[in-house]
Amino acid sequence: MSKNMLKFVSLDKKMPAKRAAENRREDFSEIYDEYSEDKATEQASRCSQCGIPYCQVHCPVQNNIPDWLNMTANDRLQEAYEMSQSTNNFPEICGRICPQDRLCEGSCVIEKGFESVTIGAVEKYITDTAWEKGWVKPTVPVTELTQSVGIIGAGPGGLAAADELRKKGYQVHVYDRYDRIGGLLVYGIPGFKLEKDIVEKRAQLLRDSGVTFHMNFEIGRDAGLGELREKHDSIIIATGVYKARDISLPGSGVGGIVPALDYLTASNRKGLGDDVPEFEDGTFDAQGKDVVVIGGGDTAMDCVRTAVRQGAKSVKCLYRRDRKNMPGSLREVVNAEEEGVEFVWLSAPKAFLGDEKVRGVKAIEMHLGIADSTGRQVPVEISGSEHDIPCDLAIKALGFDAEDIPTLFDEPGLEVSRWGTIVAEFGTGLTNLEGVYAIGDIVRGASLVVWAIRDGRDTSLAIDKYLKSQSATESVAIAS
Incomplete structure (x- = not known):
């Protein structure tokens, strides 16, 4: 083993420098600086x-994390990049947005006594350096095939x-109803x-590699499935899930109550320089408002931190369980708290x-009862604990469901589950x-x-x- 490893006993965990909360509240720039090479x-x-590398085991793409950490520690950075991108098409994106505290870093074996290795930050550093050094190249296939995939x-x-x-x-054609490549990477996060610009670099690399994009193309409107x-010759449905879950409460019809994704999309479009009338008229602008975000997932965290940057008067996150049981990244909770967000747990x-127009949210305190079939404790209302929270803008971050894909795509024969997600074979997606x-997500439901x-x-x-099997069958038919 390299002499440069196993230094967790003498070196403390140290993330890249984080911008001060009072500074990062003022803009939408990333909050972490880049590592220096020596760090x-x-x-x-x-x-x-x-x-047994549990970090790799618990990584959905099975990144060879110990190997590229070893290479990085031994000044073999280009090899580290090659190793990293061999299992992950977008390592610089995952290094930024993956909930490492719930995946690789949360599974690190040194976590208990010495704190985990900063896997995500190193991954980001490796790939950002690769872009800077020109190591990231467009794909040049060994052989051009005539078969195409939509x-x-x-x-x-x-x-x-x-x-x-x-x-x-293969000849690859990508169809998307939006005007920019990236989906939620652009409009949701x-x-x-x-x-x-991180997403756009990857998009341009795919264009340079020969992928053809058809933007502003809606299946069902411009063409059916x-x-x-x-x-x-083959089709992949990768639409994601965009139908916002709703909550039926008294007063739901008043103005100032908006879905999370609409709110985030408006903010991102504004940042990209688009004309966003619903932002300009104040519908999706939190400036000077008391904001209440309902939900405890990563989307809720994105909403509360966006509201802070838009200049909200106050921002509260209402969640029916406690801090320990929230589904979102705890790292994001800490970042939000530093920036002035108040979490109202068990409410x-x-x-x-x-x-x-909404002027407040009537909330009720909860306690966690016995566990249900999933193992999670069920929130139970505490009688007589109702209280009012001032609110000029309420954002519902309750998760997402699948749209009616068979109807939208004019393909009633496509099989879907009782949740509306597409039924597909595990491991192949067929x-x-x-x-x-x-x-x-259109198969899994809202996920990572x-x-x-x-x-x-x-x-x-x-x-x-x-x-390949289709080509072989056609060749045999022609020969016979």
Whole structure:
């Protein structure tokens, strides 16, 4: 083993410098600075090179984390990048937005006594350096194939599949209803977590690699799924889930109550320089308002921190469970608290107050009762604990469900689950329609970017096998 490893016993964990909260409240720039070369090397050397790398086991794309940490610690940075990108199409994105505290870093074996290795920050440093040094190159397939694959959705899953299929030489066409490549990476995730030029660099790399993008193209409006199936040899559905879950409460119809994704999309479009009338008229602008965000996931964290940057008078996050049981990243909770967000734990909304416009949320205190079939304790209302919270803007961050894809795509034969997600074979993504595959959130339900990437990679292998078998069958038919 390299002499430069196992330094966790003598070196403390140290993240890259974080901008002061009072400064980062003023803009949408990322909050962490880049590691210097010596600090990246130093932090990578803390890896214990354990026999069973739980960080890798608990990474959805099975990143070879101990290997590229070893290479980084030994000044073999280009090799570290090559190793990192061999299992992950977008390591600089995952290094920024993955909830490492729940995945790789949370599984680090030195975590208990010495704190985990800063895996995400090192991953980000490796790939940012690779871009700076010119090590990231467009794909040049060994052989150009005539078969084509149509991918519906330019989010992380669709882009990962496009990248992998292009490497194999297929003609790849990506269709998306939005005007920019990236899906939620562009419109759902705020710039303080992922600056948009990072996504655009990857998008341009895919263009340079020969992937064809059809933007502002809506399936069902511009073409049905059947038409795309006739045009391409295989199809991948990677639409994600965009239908916001709602909450039926007294007062829900008053103004000033908005869905989380609409709010985040408006903010991101404003930051990109787009004309956003609903931001300009104040509908999606938190400036000077008392803001209440309902929910405890990562989307809720994005909303509260966006409201802070828009100049909200106050920002509260209402969540029915406690801090320990919230689904969002605890690292994001800490960042939000530093920036002035107040978390109202064990509290749930009972009604929205106001006549034409919301002026408050009536909430009730909760306690956690016995566990349900999933193992999570069930929140139970505490009788007589109702209280009012001032509110000029209420943001509902309650999660997402699937849209009615068979109807939207004019393909009633496409099989979906009782939740509306597409039924697809585990490991391959194959649906009940021949040559049609589905990946990411439209199969899993709302999940992580890194799982969409994993699905895109797995399905690209399945499609490659399918199209090769089709070619072989056609060759035999011609020969006979």
